[in-house]
Amino acid sequence: MDPREYCHNKATPPGSSLYYSLLFLPEAQRHTVTALYAYQKEIVGIVAECSDVGVAQTKLQWWQEEITRLFAGCPRHPVTQTLATPIKTYDLPQQSFLQVIGGAASDLEQSTYPSFQALTTYCYQIAGVISLMAAEIYGYQDSETRTYAENLGIALQLTHILRNVRQDADRGRIYLPQEELTRFQVSSEAIFTSYANSQGMTALLAQQAGQTRHYFRSALANLGKHDRQTQYAGLTQIALGLNILNTMEEDGYPVLQRRTSLTPLRKLWIAWRTSRRARRGLVPQC
Template structure:
C-alpha cells in the first residue's frame, strides 16, 4: 500500500509510474492465523483494517486526482459487462469497516444493515454476473444474500465468539435469556437451542421469500445462486437436526453431498 501511495504521488508530480506485486502466498482478507491465548485457541487478525483502509483510501485518492471512480470502474472489463458500479464496492467496504469496528448488534435491524452491505449487495452483483434480464431479480438476489449471511452467522456462532464477535442481536439474546458469557464459554442449554431455532426459522423464511421473488425469465441464468441456496438450506436443516451444536464445531456438508445438491438443482431446476 505504501508503494501504491508513492505511485499516486509520483503521478501527481508528473512522473510515470508502474506498480508490480510479487508474493509467495495468496493475500486477501480471508487469510487468518491460528494461535492460543491463555491456553484457548484464537484466530488472529491478518491486518484487515489495513486492507479495508487501502480500498477506501484508493477511492479518496482517485477523487483527489480528479478521477471519476464510476467512469473508471465502468471501463474495466467485468464492470463494463456486468454493470458493476462504484456504489457496490463502497457498500462492501462500508460493511467490512463495520466488521472491524463493531462486534455486537443491539437488534435485528442493525444486523440486517450489516448483512445488506456485506451480502445483500454482493448478491446483487452476483446476479448481474450470472445473467440478469429482469430488474425484479435484484430484489431476489439481495434477499438471498441476506439469507446466506444469516446462515453463515448461525453456522459460525462458536468461531465468531472466539474472535470476540457475537452477531446474534443483543435483544434476542435477552428475549431467550441467553448470556454472552455462555456463548463465549460454549455452554449449551435449552434456552440456547430455542434462540438458534428462532434464528434458523428466520433464515429459512428469507430463503422462501427470496425464491418466490425470482422471475421465471431469469431462473435458468440464476442457477448458480439456486445451487448455493440448496446447499445452504440443507446446511441449516443439518444444524437443526444436530441440535444446534455450533458452539464447539463448524457444521458442514461433505463435498460429495454439496455436489449432489448442486447437480440436482442444475438438472431439475428446483431448490431442495
C-alpha cells in the same frame, strides 16, 4: 501467480460450497463471480484476522483507494485486476464495492449487534450487494430478480453466522442479536465460554434459523420463471444453505461444539441436481 488463479484459491478452493455453486457456470461467468467473492473474502478477512483495529482500518482504507484505482483503470491487486474488464462489461457500480468496505468498517466498531434489523443491514452490505452484482453477471429479465438477489445474499450471510457462532466467539465477536439473547435468556459470557443454557440456546438458534429460512423463501418468491435458468448458481447456493440449516436442525444446533458442514460428494450432488432442475424452471424446496 495468475490473478484468476489467485481469486480461485481465495474464494473457491476445491470442496468449498462456493466451488460447487459455480461449478456449472460458463467459464467467463465463473471467473468473474469468483473474483467478486474473492473481493468479499479479502474485505471480511481484514476484520476476522486483524486484532489491531488501527491496522484493520488502514487496510480497509487501502482497499477503498484500490477501488478508486480499479474504476480509474489502474488496479494493483490480483482480485481487482481480474475485475477490471467485467466491471465495464456488466456495468458493475463502484458504490457496491465501497458498500462492502463500509460494512466491514462498521463491523470493526462493534463486536455485537443490538437487533436483527441491525444485523440484516450488515448482511446486506457484506453479502447482499455481492449477490446483486452476481445476478447482473448471470443476467435477468425481471426487475424483481434484484430483490431475489438481495434476499439471497442476506440469507447466505445469516447462514454463515449460524455456522460460525463458536469461531466468532473465539475472536470476541457475537453476531446473534443482543435483543434475541435477552429474549431467550442467553448471556454473551455463556457463549464465549460454551456454557450457554442448552434449552435457551437451542430455542434461540432455532428462531434465528427460521428467520434465515424466511430470507431464502423471500428470495425464491421473487425469482420469476424467466430467470431461473440464468440464476441457477444462486439457486445452488440456496439449496446448499438449506441443507446446512436442515443438518443443524437435525443435530440439535450444536454450533458451540462444532461447525456444521456437508461432504464434498453431497455438495456435488446438490449442485448437479439443482442446476438440472433450474433448467426446467424448478427451484429448491424451502
